[in-house]
Amino acid sequence: AQSVTQLGSHVSVSEGALVLLRCNYSSSVPPYLFWYVQYPNQGLQLLLKYTTGATLVKGINGFEAEFKKSETSFHLTKPSAHMSDAAEYFCARYGNNRLAFGKGNQVVVIP
Amino acid sequence: DTEVTQTPKHLVMGMTNKKSLKCEQHMGHRAMYWYKQKAKKPPELMFVYSYEKLSINESVPSRFSPECPNSSLLNLHLHALQPEDSALYLCASSQYNTGHLLTEQYFGPGTRLTVT
Numbered sequence: 001a002q003s004v005t006q007l008g009s010h011v012s013v014s015e016g017a018l019v020l021l022r023c024n025y026s027s028s029v030p031p032y033l034f035w036y037v038q039y040p041n042q043g044l045q046l047l048l049k050y051t052t053g054a055t056l057v058k059g060i061n062g063f064e065a066e067f068k069k070s071e072t073s074f075h076l077t078k079p080s081a082h083m084s085d086a087a088e089y090f091c092a093r094y095g096n097n098r099l100a101f102g103k104g105n106q107v108v109v110i111p
Numbered sequence: 112d113t114e115v116t117q118t119p120k121h122l123v124m125g126m127t128n129k130k131s132l133k134c135e136q137h138m139g140h141r142a143m144y145w146y147k148q149k150a151k152k153p154p155e156l157m158f159v160y161s162y163e164k165l166s167i168n169e170s171v172p173s174r175f176s177p178e179c180p181n182s183s184l185l186n187l188h189l190h191a192l193q194p195e196d197s198a199l200y201l202c203a204s205s206q207y208n209t210g211h212l213l214t215e216q217y218f219g220p221g222t223r224l225t226v227t
Contacts, residue, residue, distance in 0.1 A: 009151075041220075041223075042220050043203075043220045044154065044201070045218070046215045046216075046217075049215055090153055090154075097166070098156050098159070098167065101153035101154060102153065103152075103153060104152070104153050106151070
């Protein structure tokens with residue numbers, strides 16, 4: 001089955017430090033990939049997406065992700081973590097008329 | 112307006128009750144979705160409507176009954192639920208391109224359901 005893998009359910013990062021969340025996909029065809037964020041007691045909000053074209057994708061709140069076909073990866077980064085970045089982050093790929101989500105990363109920001 | 116609204120925000124119901132969840136969007140989207148999300152887990156797709164017709168049912172038990180009265184509204188009727196059905200129920204919508212549902216999905220805030 002075509003899917004995405006997110007490693008490490010909990011990610012702790014110091015305020016001001018780099019945020020790096022890893023996402024790898026399995027697919028024999030070019031995938032459509034998304035990163036969503038979910039704040040406590042809220043729905044999911046789209047951070048960014050990759051469909052075609054530029055492999056470095058910029059999203060909201062200072063996040064960006066780079067599509068690397070050779071590594072089958074779509075890692076999410078933010079240069080400097082803020083306390084407001086504490087949330088659950090989901091990588092997802094589109095296929096078979098639906099989104100398939102990774103297991104998610106719970107990001108904790110340490111002051 | 113890029114908002115998907117869901118009511119109620121919270122719902123507590125007994126196993127013999129009948130209740131409904133409502134979802135509304137005014138973005139002109141022609142695809143609407145119901146997801147179920149358990150704590151610390153990703154959303155699980157339940158149903159997809161495209162142009163007010165049910166296009167995907169992920170083998171959801173019949174105690175969950177979806178309805179799409181028009182292009183802006185999506186309901187989920189609940190009857191004889193079990194305690195394990197307690198979860199956050201998310202609604203989403205997206206544009207619909209011929210042959211596939213690829214565009215970003217906009218999610219509502221969800222209804223927190225507790226079955227007692």
